[in-house]
Amino acid sequence: MNDIEKLIQIMGRLPGLGPRSARRAVLHLMKKRDSLLQPLIAALDDVHRNVRSCGICGNLDAADPCAICRDSARDAGALCVVADVADLWALERIGIFKGRYHVLGGVLSALDGVGPEQLAIAPLLRRIEAGGISEVILALGATVDGQTTAHYLADRLQGLDLAGGRLTISRLAHGVPVGGELDYLDDGTLIQALKARQKL
Amino acid sequence: MNDIEKLIQIMGRLPGLGPRSARRAVLHLMKKRDSLLQPLIAALDDVHRNVRSCGICGNLDAADPCAICRDSARDAGALCVVADVADLWALERIGIFKGRYHVLGGVLSALDGVGPEQLAIAPLLRRIEAGGISEVILALGATVDGQTTAHYLADRLQGLDLAGGRLTISRLAHGVPVGGELDYLDDGTLIQALKARQKL
Numbered sequence: 001m002n003d004i005e006k007l008i009q010i011m012g013r014l015p016g017l018g019p020r021s022a023r024r025a026v027l028h029l030m031k032k033r034d035s036l037l038q039p040l041i042a043a044l045d046d047v048h049r050n051v052r053s054c055g056i057c058g059n060l061d062a063a064d065p066c067a068i069c070r071d072s073a074r075d076a077g078a079l080c081v082v083a084d085v086a087d088l089w090a091l092e093r094i095g096i097f098k099g100r101y102h103v104l105g106g107v108l109s110a111l112d113g114v115g116p117e118q119l120a121i122a123p124l125l126r127r128i129e130a131g132g133i134s135e136v137i138l139a140l141g142a143t144v145d146g147q148t149t150a151h152y153l154a155d156r157l158q159g160l161d162l163a164g165g166r167l168t169i170s171r172l173a174h175g176v177p178v179g180g181e182l183d184y185l186d187d188g189t190l191i192q193a194l195k196a197r198q199k200l
Numbered sequence: 201m202n203d204i205e206k207l208i209q210i211m212g213r214l215p216g217l218g219p220r221s222a223r224r225a226v227l228h229l230m231k232k233r234d235s236l237l238q239p240l241i242a243a244l245d246d247v248h249r250n251v252r253s254c255g256i257c258g259n260l261d262a263a264d265p266c267a268i269c270r271d272s273a274r275d276a277g278a279l280c281v282v283a284d285v286a287d288l289w290a291l292e293r294i295g296i297f298k299g300r301y302h303v304l305g306g307v308l309s310a311l312d313g314v315g316p317e318q319l320a321i322a323p324l325l326r327r328i329e330a331g332g333i334s335e336v337i338l339a340l341g342a343t344v345d346g347q348t349t350a351h352y353l354a355d356r357l358q359g360l361d362l363a364g365g366r367l368t369i370s371r372l373a374h375g376v377p378v379g380g381e382l383d384y385l386d387d388g389t390l391i392q393a394l395k396a397r398q399k400l
Contacts, residue, residue, distance in 0.1 A: 002261075002262060003243070003246045003247045003250050006246070010236070010239050011240070014225040014229070015221070015224050015225055015228050016216070016217060017217070021215070023289070024216060024286065025216060025217070029244075029247075036213060037248055040207075040210050040211070043203070043207040044207060044229075044237065044244070047203045047207050047229075047237075051204055051230065086224065086227055089223070
């Protein structure tokens with residue numbers, strides 16, 4: 001296998017790129033050596049050398065602990081549990097939540113063989129047992145696996161023997177997405193939206 | 201902008217990847233540092249250092265002239281003109297054509313401002329004027345721009361004053377794609393297929 005075929009094969013293993021689009025991407029890189037190939041190599045190298053997982057929350061950052069865990073202006077008493085770093089980024093983009101995070105590294109999945117041991121659940125329990133956290137938001141996807149994980153975590157958290165009083169556990173609201181038409185909504189969402197109707 | 205954001209921005213400039221899929225790809229790379237990120241950096245580096253354009257045909261290879269141009273078992277008298285290296289690879293995959301290639305680097309396009317000067321047309325004419333080539337296959341896409349380019353090239357080639365006799369110029373056949381249903385075929389293709397019908 002020559003150098004180009006090897007590169008195409010590796011690129012094809014990225015999510016969202018198949019063999020065909022990997023070939024297209026590689027040819028594009030060859031056409032834009034100075035403006036794209038070289039900067040891409042440099043950027044990958046920088047990330048490889050500089051970026052690590054935060055030992056506390058699992059976020060990706062140039063420093064460990066990460067900028068969010070180090071930020072003393074953020075509320076250390078509120079912990080938002082997410083499945084992936086991408087979810088953490090999504091929540092940071094809206095900029096509403098001012099607490100800290102905990103990245104599980106996935107959700108429980110019987111089908112994919114993901115049990116509690118494969119996720120950062122033990123470190124989560126240790127963080128909460130260490131005290132100082134009064135609210136946990138389970139910000140997991142509204143999928144079967146996401147909700148299974150949320151229920152499992154809620155059970156485990158409620159079973160903790162906490163010295164410092166009660167722990168508030170919540171999940172994200174389910175309902176009609178903003179901009180959504182009722183007509184196009186699935187039944188499950190509509191049921192949730194009706195049950196959780198809010199007084200005006 | 202931090203290292204990760206920079207990498208996501210550069211990855212998002214690859215064809216087939218938008219900002220969202222670039223983010224996903226980068227997170228995937230971070231999860232598979234040893235099995236994907238490191239091999240990707242090495243493969244990009246190898247390609248950057250080793251692969252170059254063939255000075256004769258425009259193919260990408262570790263050597264210049266490329267393996268196809270150096271292969272004396274291939275018919276130097278037959279030249280297949282393609283728009284891009286990807287087309288050359290597609291033809292090599294079927295393994296039927298045993299001549300040499302000429303990569304134009306695109307097709308004429310009034311809309312995108314691509315004129316004959318932007319393509320490797322002058323080098324193509326020089327190759328043919330140098331003699332030894334008896335057949336030219338214009339293997340360009342059956343798009344408006346591809347066919348415009350093929351007609352333009354046919355005109356230029358027929359206008360050449362060749363010492364060594366006649367030059368056969370052909371294009372790929374148009375017709376019903378193998379496995380194609382007539383019912384789903386566009387009118388243009390059906391007209392071409394009917395006009396070029398073949399005796400059994």
